[in-house]
Amino acid sequence: MTLITDVRLRRILDSRGNPTVEADVVTESGGFGRAAAPSGASTGEYEAVERPPSEAIAAAREDAVPRLVGEAYAGNQREVDAALHAADGTDDFSEIGANSAVAISMAAAKAGADVLGAPLFQHLGGAFRGQNFPIPLGNVVGGGEHAADATDIQEFLVAPVGAPSVEDAVFANATVHSTVADLLEERDVPCGKGDEGAWAPSIDDREAFEIVDEAVSIVQDEVGFNIGFGLDVAGAELYDSDAGTYEYSDRSRDTDEQIEYIAELVREYDLVYVEDPLDEDDYDAFADLTDEVGDQTLICGDDLFVTNTDRLVEGIDRGAANSILIKPNQIGTLTDAFDAIELAAQNGYDPVISHRSGETEDTTIAHLAVATDAPFIKTGAVGGERTAKLNELIRIADDAT
Numbered sequence: 001m002t003l004i005t006d007v008r009l010r011r012i013l014d015s016r017g018n019p020t021v022e023a024d025v026v027t028e029s030g031g032f033g034r035a036a037a038p039s040g041a042s043t044g045e046y047e048a049v050e051r052p053p054s055e056a057i058a059a060a061r062e063d064a065v066p067r068l069v070g071e072a073y074a075g076n077q078r079e080v081d082a083a084l085h086a087a088d089g090t091d092d093f094s095e096i097g098a099n100s101a102v103a104i105s106m107a108a109a110k111a112g113a114d115v116l117g118a119p120l121f122q123h124l125g126g127a128f129r130g131q132n133f134p135i136p137l138g139n140v141v142g143g144g145e146h147a148a149d150a151t152d153i154q155e156f157l158v159a160p161v162g163a164p165s166v167e168d169a170v171f172a173n174a175t176v177h178s179t180v181a182d183l184l185e186e187r188d189v190p191c192g193k194g195d196e197g198a199w200a201p202s203i204d205d206r207e208a209f210e211i212v213d214e215a216v217s218i219v220q221d222e223v224g225f226n227i228g229f230g231l232d233v234a235g236a237e238l239y240d241s242d243a244g245t246y247e248y249s250d251r252s253r254d255t256d257e258q259i260e261y262i263a264e265l266v267r268e269y270d271l272v273y274v275e276d277p278l279d280e281d282d283y284d285a286f287a288d289l290t291d292e293v294g295d296q297t298l299i300c301g302d303d304l305f306v307t308n309t310d311r312l313v314e315g316i317d318r319g320a321a322n323s324i325l326i327k328p329n330q331i332g333t334l335t336d337a338f339d340a341i342e343l344a345a346q347n348g349y350d351p352v353i354s355h356r357s358g359e360t361e362d363t364t365i366a367h368l369a370v371a372t373d374a375p376f377i378k379t380g381a382v383g384g385e386r387t388a389k390l391n392e393l394i395r396i397a398d399d400a401t
C-alpha cells in the first residue's frame with residue numbers, strides 16, 4: 001500500500017523570499033505527502049550541503065527518484081532514507097542536495113502516515129505519543145546573522161517552563177514578544193523584525209537582557225506560571241579563529257573570558273537554555289562551560305553537533321554540552337535526525353527540535369518533537385511560517401490533526 005508511485009519536486013518560496021525545494025510523494029494506494037526544506041543563515045560548517053534548489057531538484061530527479069518510484073515503501077522510513085543516501089553517494093548530500101533529500105524524506109513520512117490514516121507524530125513515534133508536548137522556545141529579540149545592526153547575540157529566547165499546556169506556552173511567548181515591543185517603544189527604540197520574526201532593535205546586548213528580563217517578569221505575573229529565559233549565542237559567528245577571540249561590538253573576549261561571561265549570564269538571569277555559547281570547533285571549551293554551569297542550565301550544541309551522530313559521539317566522549325539541537329536539514333533525512341535524537345536521549349542529552357531562519361509553512365518539526373518526546377522545540381514566536389508549527393502543536397494537543 002505504501003509503495004511509492006510518484007515523487008514530484010518543485011521550487012517554492014521560503015520566508016526570506018528565496019527559492020527552496022518542495023517534494024510531493026504519492027503511494028500505490030493514493031497516500032499523499034508534501035514537505036518543504038527550510039534553509040539556514042547562520043549555518044554550521046559541518047552541515048550537510050544545501051545545493052541551489054534548481055540544481056538539487058535536477059540531481060534528485062536523475063538519481064533519487066528512480067530509486068524510490070516502484071522501489072521503496074513510504075511506510076518504511078529507513079528504506080526511503082537509505083535510498084536517498086545510496087542515490088547521493090556522498091557523506092554530506094553534496095550530490096542531490098540536503099534540501100532535496102530532506103524534502104523527500106519528510107514528504108515520504110507524511111505519505112506513510114496518510115496511508116495509515118494516522119497523524120504524522122503517531123506514525124513517527126507510535127501509539128504512546130501525543131501526551132507530552134515540548135516547551136516552545138520563542139525568539140523575541142535577535143540579531144547576529146538574522147538582522148543587521150541589532151544585538152550581537154543571535155537570539156533571546158523565552159521558555160515558558162511552567163506553562164500548564166502547550167497552548168498556554170505558545171500564547172505566553174507571543175505575549176512576551178508584544179510586551180518587548182511596548183518596552184522598546186517606551187524607550188523610543190525603533191525597530192523592525194529579523195528573519196525569524198524576533199524584534200531586531202539597534203541596542204546592545206546588555207539593554208536587550210534588561211528588556212527581555214522585564215518583559216518576562218511582566219508576563220509571568222500576568223499568566224501566573226514560571227517563564228524562563230534563554231539564548232542562542234551563535235558563537236561560531238562571533239568567533240575570529242585567527243585571533244582566537246569572540247568579537248562583540250564593544251569588545252573582544254578570549255575563550256576563557258567567553259566561558260566566564262556566559263557562566264555569569266546563566267547565574268545573573270537564571271538562564272534555562274544556552275545554545276552555541278562557543279565556537280563550533282571548540283569541544284574543550286564547551287566541556288569547560290558544561291562543567292561550570294551544566295547542572296543549572298541546558299548547554300545546547302547546534303553548529304557544534306549539526307544533528308550528526310559522529311559529532312555527538314565526540315561531544316559525549318568529551319563531556320561537551322548536555323543538549324543537542326535537531327534540525328533535519330542539517331543532516332538530510334528523518335532517519336539521521338531520529339538516530340541523533342535517540343543517541344542523545346540514551347546519553348542524557350536533551351534533544352531540542354528546531355526550525356531554520358528560512359522557513360516554509362511545513363509543520364513536520366512539530367510532529368517530530370511530539371513523536372520523540374523532545375522537551376523543547378525552537379520555532380519562533382510569531383510570523384506565519386513560525387505559527388504554522390506552533391498552531392500545529394495546539395492542534396495535536398486538541399487531537400485535531
Ligand SMILES: C=C(OP(=O)(O)O)C(=O)O
Nearest residue numbers: 040041042043355356357
Ligand atoms: C535557527 C538558527 O538559525 P539558522 O537557521 O540561520 O542556522 C540557529 O542558529 O539556531
Ligand SMILES: [Mg+2]
Nearest residue numbers: 232275276302
Ligand atoms: Mg543556533
